[in-house]
Amino acid sequence: VAFADTAKLSAQEKFDALKVKGIFAGDTDGLAHLERDMTRAEFAKVITKVMGLKEVTGTYSYNDKGYNNPKNWAAPYIEAVSLAGIMQGKDLTKKLFDQKANVTVQELAEVLVKALKLEIPTKVDNTATEWAKGSVQAAINAGLISKDLNFQGNASRSLLVEATYAVDLIKNPIVVPVTSAT
Numbered sequence: 001v002a003f004a005d006t007a008k009l010s011a012q013e014k015f016d017a018l019k020v021k022g023i024f025a026g027d028t029d030g031l032a033h034l035e036r037d038m039t040r041a042e043f044a045k046v047i048t049k050v051m052g053l054k055e056v057t058g059t060y061s062y063n064d065k066g067y068n069n070p071k072n073w074a075a076p077y078i079e080a081v082s083l084a085g086i087m088q089g090k091d092l093t094k095k096l097f098d099q100k101a102n103v104t105v106q107e108l109a110e111v112l113v114k115a116l117k118l119e120i121p122t123k124v125d126n127t128a129t130e131w132a133k134g135s136v137q138a139a140i141n142a143g144l145i146s147k148d149l150n151f152q153g154n155a156s157r158s159l160l161v162e163a164t165y166a167v168d169l170i171k172n173p174i175v176v177p178v179t180s181a182t
């Protein structure tokens, strides 16, 4: 067996590939809108899909207003990524997730470290917030995010597509059989 050829794809092409696999659904109109932001709830759904996690229903671990409600479409995904140890919310004591906030670049880095089990480097040199410095450095060193980004700023859907595609390649590689030449 051999790993399938990974040609250089554009963010749009990666989005299209992830959409076919049901990992991204597109914005309300089904389109990529790569320049837009994404909420933490939406990203929890994407991570659930790309990691192949089982949705968790009937459990409400967070205390955010309106969270504990069967009509909260995002709760099964947020519970799934929480159970898997990939997201933990913004406040462990108050149990706050903040599902309507946008995903920041440093939050993306935190997710990547946990999803891909990246090692936190000993040498850390970046402008991320204290809790994210190690994860941001790990993601930079792995080539998953640029060192020049505003880590406290929102991650664009384009960046989230690129990162998710990288996770998908590692977690769900396409293995094609290779017949030996005779």
Ligand code: 6LA
Pocket: 086, 087, 088, 089, 090, 091, 092, 107, 108, 110, 111, 131
């Ligand atoms: C509880 C805590 O220390 N949270 C950190 C950080 O781990 C969180 O990462 C994610 C990706 C999450 O797990 O939900 O986004 C929010 C981050 O909040 C941080 O504390 C402000």
